[in-house]
Amino acid sequence: MRRRQATTLFVTVAMAAGFAAFGFPWSALNEGWHRSPEITVISPAADPRLPVLEEALEFWNHTFAGLGTPFRLGTIHRVVDELPDADLQALSGVTAGWFSDGMLRGAWLRQHPAPFDRFGGDLLICLSSAKFISFSSRIGNRRLIAIKNAQLEPLTMPNVLRNVIAHELGHAIGLGHNSDPTTLMCGRPAPCRPNLYASETPHFFPLTEADRDRLRRLYPANWGR
Numbered sequence: 001m002r003r004r005q006a007t008t009l010f011v012t013v014a015m016a017a018g019f020a021a022f023g024f025p026w027s028a029l030n031e032g033w034h035r036s037p038e039i040t041v042i043s044p045a046a047d048p049r050l051p052v053l054e055e056a057l058e059f060w061n062h063t064f065a066g067l068g069t070p071f072r073l074g075t076i077h078r079v080v081d082e083l084p085d086a087d088l089q090a091l092s093g094v095t096a097g098w099f100s101d102g103m104l105r106g107a108w109l110r111q112h113p114a115p116f117d118r119f120g121g122d123l124l125i126c127l128s129s130a131k132f133i134s135f136s137s138r139i140g141n142r143r144l145i146a147i148k149n150a151q152l153e154p155l156t157m158p159n160v161l162r163n164v165i166a167h168e169l170g171h172a173i174g175l176g177h178n179s180d181p182t183t184l185m186c187g188r189p190a191p192c193r194p195n196l197y198a199s200e201t202p203h204f205f206p207l208t209e210a211d212r213d214r215l216r217r218l219y220p221a222n223w224g225r
């Protein structure tokens with residue numbers, strides 16, 4: 001019931017804001033993608049975070065293969081460009097509310113700032129040089145992941161950047177937070193990330209069984225058929 005109310009609210013707000021209420025690339029608010037998202041990566045040229053992002057995407061696509069779903073994070077288009085620091089900082093400030101049921105409260109009521117419009121794709125991944133808390137957000141009919149300047153702690157610590165990117169991708173495919181600091185999707189309000197990702201051994205933190213169950217529900221073996 002709560003989800004139905006939230007969905008109704010979203011459609012109402014979306015229509016009031018002038019969005020088309022149809023043709024979204026996912027089936028309903030905070031449910032999974034119903035087609036593989038086209039990904040646009042916005043970054044400086046030769047950004048050292050790019051190979052780490054590739055690894056994180058491979059981590060997820062390997063996970064999907066293991067779950068028996070045909071869903072994959074889709075084609076990547078690279079753009080050498082940037083999004084305005086102030087827009088990303090403002091969005092980071094309102095993207096505080098991921099809950100354990102996978103719901104994001106707050107930021108989905110907003111449209112993308114106008115400077116985002118020139119980029120195509122369903123999922124924008126911005127490797128920014130600004131300072132903010134990295135986030136994943138659903139705005140209008142798209143997803144945005146923004147990763148802050150990797151010269152700033154904690155992203156300079158070994159193993160943290162890869163897990164922060166993988167964590168934000170986890171939100172973008174429909175996962176919320178848990179409070180187990182040994183797992184990838186640990187997060188607020190639990191005080192468990194990202195410093196605990198630090199490790200001299202590069203590895204991705206594991207998913208919980210609840211995460212896997214949710215992914216199986218969102219992306220079943222017959223997904224897309």
Ligand SMILES: [Zn+2]
Binds near residue numbers: 167177
């Ligand atoms: Zn999170």
